Amino acid sequence: MNPLDTEAAMKPASDSILNPAAPARQEAPLLTVDNLKVHFPVANSRLPFAGKRMLHAVDGVSFEVRPGETLGIVGESGCGKSTLSRALIGLNPPTSGRILWRGKDVAANGSKRDPSLCKSMQMIFQNPIASLDPRMTIERVVAEPLTTHFPGMGAAQVRERVLRIIERMGLSQAHLQRYPHEFSGGQCQRIGIARALISEPELVICDEPVSALDVSIQAQIVNLLKDLQRETGLALIFVAHDLAVVKYISHRVLVMYLGRVMELADKRVLYASPHHPYTRALLAAVPRPDPLRQRQVRATLGGDLPSPLALPSGCVFRTRCSYADAACAQQRPALDLMDDGAEVACIHPQFDHAGEKIAAHRL
Amino acid sequence: MSSTSTTSNSTPLIEVDHLAVRFTTPNGGVVEAVRDVSFTLHKGKTLGIVGESGSGKSQTALSMMGLLPPNGAVTGTARYAGRDLLTLKSAELNRIRGDRVAMIFQDPMTALNPFLTIERQMTEVLQLHRKMSRKQAFEKAVAMCEAVRIADARRRIKMYPHEFSGGMLQRVMIAMALLCEPDVLIADEPTTALDVTVQAQIIELLRDLQRDLGTAIILITHDMGVVASLCDDVMVMYGGRTMEYGSAHQIFTEPTHPYTIGLLDALPHLDQDGDSDDQPLRAIPGNPPSGGAAVLGCAFAPRCAMAQERCASVRPDLAGFGDEGVSQRLRACHIPLVELRPDLRVGGAV
Numbered sequence: 001m002n003p004l005d006t007e008a009a010m011k012p013a014s015d016s017i018l019n020p021a022a023p024a025r026q027e028a029p030l031l032t033v034d035n036l037k038v039h040f041p042v043a044n045s046r047l048p049f050a051g052k053r054m055l056h057a058v059d060g061v062s063f064e065v066r067p068g069e070t071l072g073i074v075g076e077s078g079c080g081k082s083t084l085s086r087a088l089i090g091l092n093p094p095t096s097g098r099i100l101w102r103g104k105d106v107a108a109n110g111s112k113r114d115p116s117l118c119k120s121m122q123m124i125f126q127n128p129i130a131s132l133d134p135r136m137t138i139e140r141v142v143a144e145p146l147t148t149h150f151p152g153m154g155a156a157q158v159r160e161r162v163l164r165i166i167e168r169m170g171l172s173q174a175h176l177q178r179y180p181h182e183f184s185g186g187q188c189q190r191i192g193i194a195r196a197l198i199s200e201p202e203l204v205i206c207d208e209p210v211s212a213l214d215v216s217i218q219a220q221i222v223n224l225l226k227d228l229q230r231e232t233g234l235a236l237i238f239v240a241h242d243l244a245v246v247k248y249i250s251h252r253v254l255v256m257y258l259g260r261v262m263e264l265a266d267k268r269v270l271y272a273s274p275h276h277p278y279t280r281a282l283l284a285a286v287p288r289p290d291p292l293r294q295r296q297v298r299a300t301l302g303g304d305l306p307s308p309l310a311l312p313s314g315c316v317f318r319t320r321c322s323y324a325d326a327a328c329a330q331q332r333p334a335l336d337l338m339d340d341g342a343e344v345a346c347i348h349p350q351f352d353h354a355g356e357k358i359a360a361h362r363l
Numbered sequence: 364m365s366s367t368s369t370t371s372n373s374t375p376l377i378e379v380d381h382l383a384v385r386f387t388t389p390n391g392g393v394v395e396a397v398r399d400v401s402f403t404l405h406k407g408k409t410l411g412i413v414g415e416s417g418s419g420k421s422q423t424a425l426s427m428m429g430l431l432p433p434n435g436a437v438t439g440t441a442r443y444a445g446r447d448l449l450t451l452k453s454a455e456l457n458r459i460r461g462d463r464v465a466m467i468f469q470d471p472m473t474a475l476n477p478f479l480t481i482e483r484q485m486t487e488v489l490q491l492h493r494k495m496s497r498k499q500a501f502e503k504a505v506a507m508c509e510a511v512r513i514a515d516a517r518r519r520i521k522m523y524p525h526e527f528s529g530g531m532l533q534r535v536m537i538a539m540a541l542l543c544e545p546d547v548l549i550a551d552e553p554t555t556a557l558d559v560t561v562q563a564q565i566i567e568l569l570r571d572l573q574r575d576l577g578t579a580i581i582l583i584t585h586d587m588g589v590v591a592s593l594c595d596d597v598m599v600m601y602g603g604r605t606m607e608y609g610s611a612h613q614i615f616t617e618p619t620h621p622y623t624i625g626l627l628d629a630l631p632h633l634d635q636d637g638d639s640d641d642q643p644l645r646a647i648p649g650n651p652p653s654g655g656a657a658v659l660g661c662a663f664a665p666r667c668a669m670a671q672e673r674c675a676s677v678r679p680d681l682a683g684f685g686d687e688g689v690s691q692r693l694r695a696c697h698i699p700l701v702e703l704r705p706d707l708r709v710g711g712a713v
Contacts, residue, residue, distance in 0.1 A: 219646035287588030
């Protein structure tokens with residue numbers, strides 16, 4: 001489907017070929033990530049000749065993204081979610097593991113990434129103003145993917161497509177000759193989305209796309225991304241630390257901690273009955289906009305993240321986990337499939353009894 | 364729910380009256396960042412100031428602390444224990460700020476001096492305000508770091524800011540602000556830069572400290588969840604003006620201003636089941652005002668779904684309403700309460 005197709009934009013959601021609430025599970029995955037690792041060598045400042053240590057930013061992550069689905073990735077700062085999204089788009093070379101696009105390796109060991117992939121996979125960045133070149137007009141910013149990937153396209157056609165997408169984003173022709181500093185944060189993010197979508201990608205990776213925006217603007221952008229997905233069957237990887245926004249936009253959610261996957265489950269399963277102690281702690285820590293309920297919720301997770309240079313043995317979360325025992329230090333837990341379809345990397349997965357609330361649990 | 368602070372008879376610690384902040388720009392323009400803001404704060408209470416970027420919430424706090432840049436001018440009064448902070452000489456102000464009225468800044472990474480150890484920055488406060496010896500000050504600083512649960516404080520206090528994580532630095536900032544056991548703590552987005560798990564720890568910490576020391580807190584934030592977990596009273600600001608004022612319970616359960624309703628509606632909810640996620644979020648259309656243009660009527664009128672003709676031309680006054688015996692509520696809106704969304708209408712108050 002054509003993302004610029006205004007007829008599709010008019011259709012009600014129920015007429016859409018893809019029902020975004022339940023993407024077809026049997027469809028072949030667009031993107032397959034298999035045991036991806038991104039390690040960075042770090043010099044030791046105290047012992048300059050001691051050799052470099054490895055920082056395990058992403059440490060063995062596997063998942064799939066199907067057409068038309070949104071995969072949310074959540075975790076605290078330093079958990080590797082941004083490094084992961086940068087590795088997927090090709091900005092950080094993976095140390096090992098494979099990234100498959102429609103079953104084909106994007107960079108079979110040693111070979112360079114196929115540049116034509118950029119058409120199908122695009123990215124929206126966190127800081128909407130800094131991610132636009134301040135010396136380019138909005139027209140040039142948005143047209144650049146077309147002039148790069150479709151060199152044969154005529155100037156008139158480029159202009160027409162820029163205008164169509166910019167109008168779909170709620171901006172007008174009058175904005176095209178202006179520069180990024182003349183726009184507010186929310187408008188810049190709309191321009192960033194226009195740039196990402198103009199080459200008609202099948203997958204867009206959004207790295208904290210609404211974190212820098214005010215609440216009222218955040219809702220506009222989230223609604224816009226959801227509408228675009230409904231119109232075009234676009235797949236999204238939505239990286240964020242705001243658990244409520246991720247719940248709202250995602251179909252499945254992946255929880256990361258220190259570069260590893262803790263839990264990967266359908267949104268409805270993950271938020272209703274999280275199994276991993278870390279997922280539970282994260283959800284319990286979110287302050288709810290309800291003054292009556294809120295006062296009872298207590299901080300549930302002590303301490304700070306361990307250094308990614310010296311990861312704990314076994315389960316990386318065990319140093320902050322209240323269920324941890326000696327067995328947790330022995331070996332790294334694999335992702336286990338639960339009855340409800342959730343995949344959980346924990347040897348003591350937790351289950352809720354019917355009707356019980358997460359906040360009431362010992363964590 | 365606590366709504367006593369607005370009706371309490373004791374003299375308030377902080378009384379801000381008709382505060383306005385104006386900036387002159389290099390090309391001769393004037394930006395009115397804060398217009399006619401008034402509030403009071405009592406001992407042991409927390410006032411939340413909520414609003415989007417550019418609403419004037421941070422400038423309100425900075426002007427009270429005498430921290431406006433040279434092109435900023437403030438009018439009105441801001442009394443602490445009867446003395447107007449805005450007219451004090453800087454030597455007198457220095458005896459109050461950092462000692463009786465302390466501030467926590469949004470970004471701990473940039474608010475601390477990268478060239479000095481945490482110890483040097485903390486003991487300086489005590490040596491200046493309390494005339495303590497370096498040794499006494501060191502012991503007190505270590506004790507305060509332990510109070511905000513910095514593990515291994517005696518060793519870590521000798522480190523430089525870059526050796527701490529964001530959450531730890533925010534604790535250092537809080538410890539530093541509390542060293543002289545201030546009566547009033549102004550916290551400007553104290554948890555915005557932090558992860559949710561660390562944020563929960565800091566919220567709990569502020570709650571405990573308030574219980575133990577009776578500190579009054581002015582909490583500036585845009586996060587409605589943080590407001591709900593800490594504040595007794597809430598002031599909602601937009602375009603430099605107060606839109607609505609009431610107890611936290613009232614603001615969340617019976618908001619009476621279209622902007623407050625819009626803010627609450629725009630939030631996705633964590634605890635609702637997945638089906639509600641198929642409904643679009645109720646976003647507020649348009650963009651926040653930039654502050655430069657003079658506004659005749661209500662600042663929110665251009666984005667307000669319920670705006671009427673006079674909203675654009677006549678500014679609504681901030682006026683009390685509701686049952687005066689229970690608590691005082693204020694709103695600045697022309698639209699009668701009965702015309703607001705029925706499910707959010709104030710029960711029996713009109």
